[in-house]
Amino acid sequence: MRALKLVGPGRLELREVPIPEIGDDDILVEVAAAGLCHSDLHILHQGEQWPFFGTTMGHETSGHVAATGAHVTGLTVGDAVLVRAVWACGGCRPCLLGRENACAVNGSRSAFPLTPGIGADGGMADFIRVAARHADPLGDIDPRTAAPLADAGLTPMHAVNSTRHLLDEGATVVVIGFGGLGHVAVQILRADTAAAVIVIEPDAAKRAAALAAGAELALNPDTGTVATLLERTSGYGVDVVYDFVGTQATLDIAAAAVAPEGAIRVIGLADGAVTVRASLEGERLPWGVDVQRAYGGTSADQSTVLRLAADHAIAVDTIEYPLAEAQRAFADLEAGRIAGRAVLIP
């Protein structure tokens, strides 16, 4: 079979490799689609110290069960499945409490849990091996467009679920970046909360798409952005900022526009910082603001995403590339030419 391997810093190669053998608790999935994420670009640009060269890329995978191990129940050959992006152990204390994205065994204090495409072979291939408990049945959801639900659906869902207490009728929230995750975040907020959504996005076509997806306002970031957000909220600030970019410029907007007791979710992986200053002097956050670096999500978050997708309340806007043209897809993502989510089709 073919597999897109990260072979060195900045170097991807589509290689011929054996179809993986499965264990008793595994399934073999014939890939229908594999999503391309900004974090794949971060991985691509790691230096020589990166420990996972040789791994098949891809943490957003959907497909059909092609074989099942001897102990697998509940899934049979031909079933459409979504392969989860968070391969937690399932048995440690955080996992048992339903916080699989903070798994203490397959992750650590500084590392997120095992992820296909990073520490294990991912879905940018003809087949992927996965433990059956890391696959969710898709039912009637089309596997060709479902792959990004594993991250572009899951990660915003987790960020939204962690701020539910702030999303009552009358709440105003900001989504920064209307890309692969941001465009699903807006749909989740519209479908599953009462909050009014404001999008901040420099690309005019993406701003138009944000309005079409139900955002109340879509702003081109400039020096007046914070003033506009404060005006919209009578000077009080917005209840939550979901930052899918994470630059200093976007996090400065978040810190300057968030309301007291509000929340900032830092999801994008750029190099910005939020400063929590103890002093009464200088630029500081309002009292009570809750800042989280958001990572992935839990099985409960994934279930909600799948329910919303099955109800057609959310859908990923996919742009298809043949697996053989993966390099072109990566180049288009890097150049900002992709609206929605690119998926590779084997």
Ligand SMILES: [Zn+2]
């Ligand atoms: Zn991702």
Ligand SMILES: [Zn+2]
């Ligand atoms: Zn665990």
